[in-house]
Structure formats: C-alpha cells, structure tokens
Amino acid sequence: MNLTDLNRYGEIGANCTFVQLGAFNILIDSGLHPKMMGYDALPDFEAIENIELDLIVLTHCHLDHLGSLPVVTAYNPRTPVVTTAPNVTLVPRMLRNSINVMKRQREEHGVSEYPLFLHRDVAQLNNQLVIQRFERGEIYNKGNDQIEVILHRAGHVAGAATIELIYKHRRIVFSGDVLFDDQRTLPGASLPKGPVDTLILETTRGAKGRELGQNRATEVDRLVSQISTVLDRGGSCLIPVFALGRMQELFKIIYESRNRCRIPKAPVYAAGLGMAICGHFDKIRQQTQLIDFDIKMLEKMDVRSVDLNTRPGRDLTRKGIYIVSSGMMIEHTPSYKLAASLLPHTKNGICFVGYCDPDTPGGQLLSNRNEENFFFDALDYAAPIQASIDQFDLSGHADRDQLLEYATQTEARSIVLTHGDQDARKWFSQELTARLPQAKILDPDPLITYHL
Numbered sequence: 001m002n003l004t005d006l007n008r009y010g011e012i013g014a015n016c017t018f019v020q021l022g023a024f025n026i027l028i029d030s031g032l033h034p035k036m037m038g039y040d041a042l043p044d045f046e047a048i049e050n051i052e053l054d055l056i057v058l059t060h061c062h063l064d065h066l067g068s069l070p071v072v073t074a075y076n077p078r079t080p081v082v083t084t085a086p087n088v089t090l091v092p093r094m095l096r097n098s099i100n101v102m103k104r105q106r107e108e109h110g111v112s113e114y115p116l117f118l119h120r121d122v123a124q125l126n127n128q129l130v131i132q133r134f135e136r137g138e139i140y141n142k143g144n145d146q147i148e149v150i151l152h153r154a155g156h157v158a159g160a161a162t163i164e165l166i167y168k169h170r171r172i173v174f175s176g177d178v179l180f181d182d183q184r185t186l187p188g189a190s191l192p193k194g195p196v197d198t199l200i201l202e203t204t205r206g207a208k209g210r211e212l213g214q215n216r217a218t219e220v221d222r223l224v225s226q227i228s229t230v231l232d233r234g235g236s237c238l239i240p241v242f243a244l245g246r247m248q249e250l251f252k253i254i255y256e257s258r259n260r261c262r263i264p265k266a267p268v269y270a271a272g273l274g275m276a277i278c279g280h281f282d283k284i285r286q287q288t289q290l291i292d293f294d295i296k297m298l299e300k301m302d303v304r305s306v307d308l309n310t311r312p313g314r315d316l317t318r319k320g321i322y323i324v325s326s327g328m329m330i331e332h333t334p335s336y337k338l339a340a341s342l343l344p345h346t347k348n349g350i351c352f353v354g355y356c357d358p359d360t361p362g363g364q365l366l367s368n369r370n371e372e373n374f375f376f377d378a379l380d381y382a383a384p385i386q387a388s389i390d391q392f393d394l395s396g397h398a399d400r401d402q403l404l405e406y407a408t409q410t411e412a413r414s415i416v417l418t419h420g421d422q423d424a425r426k427w428f429s430q431e432l433t434a435r436l437p438q439a440k441i442l443d444p445d446p447l448i449t450y451h452l
C-alpha cells in the first residue's frame with residue numbers, strides 16, 4: 001500500500017489521505033484547514049492531479065474532513081463517494097453554509113479566491129454520494145482487483161464512521177475522529193478488533209491526559225451546576241458550541257437537567273446553522289434510528305432565536321442560556337459578539353465545552369482569564385473581564401489512553417499518526433513504540449508517499 005498525507009501542514013488541519021492499493025486509487029476525506037483562509041486552507045492536491053480516483057470515502061461532516069470535497073469531485077465527476085446515511089443528509093447542508101461563509105469572508109477579508117466551489121459543485125457531489133450501512137461490507141472491483149469497504153460506528157458525531165478496507169486479506173483501518181463514550185445523541189464507537197495490518201489513527205488529545213477521577217459524566221455534572229449557579233445569581237450563561245453535534249448535545253443535556261430540576265427554567269436562546277442541523281438530526285432519527293434527537297424537545301423548552309443586535313459592553317437585556325456557535329469564539333460569529341456583551345458583567349458566565357485552539361479568541365480568553373481586560377480586536381473593544389469563565393471537557397474525541405488501548409489491541413504492523421498537533425503525535429509515537437515494539441510507528445511528513 002502507498003499512503004500520502006495531503007494535509008500539508010500536519011496538525012489537525014485539512015484532513016485528506018490518498019492511498020493506492022493494487023489498482024485502486026482511494027481518497028479518504030477532503031477537509032479545509034480550520035485556521036487558514038483561501039487556497040492555504042486546502043489540502044495539497046498535487047499528488048492526485050493527474051490521477052482518476054476510483055473511490056472516495058467520507059468519515060464525517062465536520063469541515064476539517066468534508067470542506068474541500070466538492071473541489072475533488074469537480075475533477076472526479078464519476079467517482080463514488082461512499083459514506084453513511086446521516087452524512088448523506090448532512091453533506092449538502094454543511095457545504096451550502098460553507099459557501100455562504102466563504103462569500104462573506106471574500107467581502108470582509110478580501111479573499112479573492114472565495115468561494116472555493118459553487119452550489120453547482122455541491123449538487124454534483126450530492127449525485128455522487130453512495131450510502132453504505134454500518135458493519136456491512138461492500139465489494140468494489142477494478143479489472144481483476146477487488147477491495148472491500150466496511151464502515152464502523154465511530155461515535156464522535158452523527159454519521160461518523162471508522163473505515164476498514166480489506167485488500168488481499170490485509171485489513172487497513174482509518175479511525176477518523178473517534179469517541180468511545182456514549183453521548184446523549186448517539187452511542188459511542190464500536191471499532192473493528194485486531195489483528196489489523198495498518199491503522200491510521202487520530203491523535204487529537206495526545207498532548208494531555210484526563211485528570212484523575214474526571215470523566216464525561218462528572219464533567220456534564222459540573223457544567224450543569226455552573227449553568228445553574230449563573231442563572232441563580234441573575235446572569236446569562238453563554239455556551240459557545242460547534243454547530244454540528246455539540247449544539248444538539250447541549251440541548252439534550254439542558255432539557256434533561258431542567259426536567260430533573262437541576263437547572264432553573266430560564267429561556268434558552270440559539271442561532272445559526274446549528275438550529276438548521278437540529279431539523280436534519282430529527283430527520284436522521286426518523287429515517288435511520290442511528291441517533292437520538294427529537295426536535296419536539298426544542299418546542300417543549302421554548303428555544304428562541306438570539307437577537308444579535310447587541311453592543312459591545314452593554315449587557316443582554318434578555319437573561320437566559322445562550323447556545324451559539326462558534327465553539328472557539330472565532331471573530332464575527334454569534335458567540336464572539338455575545339461574549340463582548342456579557343464579559344464586563346459579574347453576574348454572567350461563559351462555559352466552554354470543548355477544545356479551544358490557543359490561537360483563537362476562545363483559547364486566548366481561557367488562557368488570559370485572570371487578566372484585567374480582554375481585547376475583542378474585530379470589534380476594537382477592550383472588555384473588563386468580570387464574568388466567570390469556565391471550561392468543561394465534553395470533547396467529541398476519545399482521550400489518549402482509550403485510543404492507546406485500542407491501538408495496542410489491533411497489533412497493527414504499521415500505525416500512521418494523523419489529526420493532531422506535534423506534542424500529541426509525539427506522545428502517541430513514544431507510547432506506541434513502547435507497547436508495540438515490532439510495529440512501525442509513522443508520523444508522516446505531508447506529501448511524502450510511504451510504502452507500507
């Protein structure tokens with residue numbers, strides 16, 4: 001097997017892996033780098049420029065895996081894009097939103113190459129999508145060559161799959177993004193057991209282990225208590241979330257906690273793409289039973305839309321729980337705007353529920369929360385830091401010890417590290433070398449082809 005990582009900066013980046021197995025040219029995911037703009041955000045497609053892909057497999061619909069797929073399918077209009085049923089529902093919604101965001105950024109930041117694709121390209125990709133059920137292998141033929149594709153439940157987010165390829169009795173597993181713990185909206189991962197030949201492993205959380213005694217349940221508990229504290233003292237609580245997955249998870253947590261009287265019945269406000277995705281989640285539940293999300297819950301909770309007509313520094317007049325994107329409080333997003341209103345007032349609270357990249361406003365606010373002021377540069381506003389700022393570990397990714405455990409039992413001959421910063425990959429590299437001394441542990445340089 002030849003493997004080339006097209007994610008040109010390493011890191012979490014724009015996920016895209018090109019593999020050649022016998023006659024087959026296969027691409028796994030094609031994302032956009034969450035922190036880059038314009039052409040820099042794309043994977044480097046040079047290695048596949050003159051190659052006709054036989055198969056594209058999509059793990060899930062977060063944009064670091066999906067965001068540049070229409071660029072690839074524009075050049076490969078006959079290639080099947082294999083993925084799960086929930087993803088087939090979510091792909092067009094996520095991409096249409098991405099086009100709109102790119103158009104806005106073209107205006108705001110002068111990125112002349114935006115949008116990187118058009119609605120026409122999304123429609124074409126849509127026609128190439130092929131639904132495959134979990135745990136049911138499908139055979140693809142090319143000449144006399146044959147490959148089997150199996151999708152396994154990866155937890156993480158609705159529709160997420162771990163991909164297994166079987167070629168001449170060799171098993172190759174691409175973990176994709178994985179969460180073993182059950183969430184409120186979907187069950188945890190159920191990955192293929194060893195022995196496998198090659199494992200391509202996500203390493204998102206490799207840099208840091210969980211604190212002793214802390215797990216998902218204790219973190220949900222701590223979050224619920226904090227929301228309750230903020231509301232009881234008469235403040236508003238802002239929870240920045242990712243639109244796909246995390247927002248719906250939060251709705252369920254709040255709904256259940258209210259029913260158990262653990263949170264006072266304050267109004268819940270939400271906005272944006274995440275609300276549209278709630279409708280899709282409900283549809284996915286009805287059609288596939290793969291997730292647990294009933295849209296009626298939003299009516300019962302009386303979820304209202306957020307008024308974003310706010311002024312930095314002026315507290316929100318409508319008190320309540322605000323569940324809005326982006327999760328890392330990126331400039332120009334609802335969470336960024338609302339934080340600029342809430343931060344200077346002691347009664348309010350901001351609860352981060354996932355990972356925040358240190359370079360994002362969310363990451364900066366977390367690391368500078370004991371300073372006097374926080375600078376909202378995009379609004380040119382210096383906010384006195386008065387509201388409480390807390391972080392809760394409800395990550396959509398398995399912690400490093402769980403992944404290490406999984407990787408060890410696969411007894412893989414080769415393990416390729418992906419989807420993680422340098423420190424994270426380094427930890428996995430050391431631990432896996434110690435546990436599987438016979439295995440080849442590879443932290444691939446981008447764009448280099450490895451023979452495995």
Ligand SMILES: [Zn+2]
Nearest residue numbers: 060062156177
């Ligand atoms: Zn993801």
Ligand SMILES: [Zn+2]
Nearest residue numbers: 062064065177
């Ligand atoms: Zn990812």
